Amino acid sequence: MSDVLAGYGLVKKYGPTTALAGAEVAVRAGELLAIMGPSGSGKSTLLHVLAGVIRPDDGRVMLGEERIDRLGENRLSALRRDRFGFVFQSGQLLPELPAEENVALPLMLSGMRRRDAVARARRWFGPLGLDGLERRRPGQLSGGQAQRVAIARALVVEPDVVFADEPTGALDQATGEEVIRLLTTVSRSLGSALVMVTHDAGVAAHCDRIVQVRDGHIVDEWHPAAAAARNGATR
Structure with a gap:
């Protein structure tokens, strides 16, 4: 299965602060990916760069074979509207x-x-x-x-890709569990990839793969289902 979205050598700075320091990540078509990391690690910046909301200072973002970080604003807006979906912590409904x-x-x-x-x-x-x-x-x-x-x-x-930034952060645990179950189930049924930032390991466990961000880099990744199987086998 091919990559639907990928970021290579992504760098983003805000004044003297480096939010991304060469981060690289690829998302397969239909894959559910969770991005985790401590506060200030660069995880939300990474999501926003991949989604074309923020332009990187260096590196490139590919949607299939198309490089999107260099697109003009009109084309980028159309792409975000027609091929991406967004779910934010507050919902941001009108x-x-x-x-x-x-x-x-x-x-x-x-x-x-x-x-x-x-x-x-x-x-x-x-x-x-x-x-x-x-x-x-x-x-x-x-x-x-x-x-x-x-x-x-x-x-x-x-959409090709759904981006979710702490989609359960403002909800109680039971409601958050219901929301994340719906989000992941329906994304799978459509074949849409999901890129989700979360601080909650239980929420991330609904995804196919988890990447850990620290100091603007991807420092680790694992597959929750495989990890659970290994833990079950060692009990």
């Missing part, structure tokens, strides 16, 4: 729009008619346990419901 229009927003921004976009968005409400909440605004939703709406918005375009 408070003035009902849930169904928040989900449909990427489609409408791509030029789809509102009626068609909303109809396509509504298809996600059942699978994500949101039936009956289509017309509620974000302020009328619980934290878990709002985050599931954010997941629907990220997946409605059937």
Whole structure:
């Protein structure tokens, strides 16, 4: 299986602070990848560089065969809208729009008619346990419901890659477990790769592979399923 996304020799500095110091990572098509590391290690910067939100000072980012770190802003915006999905800690839903229009927003921004976009968005409400909440605004939703709406918005375009930055960080443990199960299950069903920053080892364990970032470098990686199998065999 080929790499859908890769970063090579990524460097990013903020004044005297080096956030990335030559980090390299590749994500396979359909792979679920968790990025972990201590505060200030560069893990969120790495995600944002891979997603085209931040341009690296050096190195390159490849989406398939296309180098995206050198794209113009219009092309990069279209790529983020049409081929990437985003789930953030706070959800970042538009408070003035009902849930169904928040989900449909990427489609409408791509030029789809509102009626068609909303109809396509509504298809996600059942699978994500949101039936009956289509017309509620974000302020009328619980934290878990709002985050599931954010997941629907990220997946409605059937993206190549979903980027999630601490998607369970603002949720209680039980709700966070439900949200991460939905996010990983639906990403797998679509064949979308997932790149997720998390500080929670339990959340990361839902992924196929975990990489550890420290001082702007990838310093370790492991596969949770293989690690669990080895631990079970030694008991």
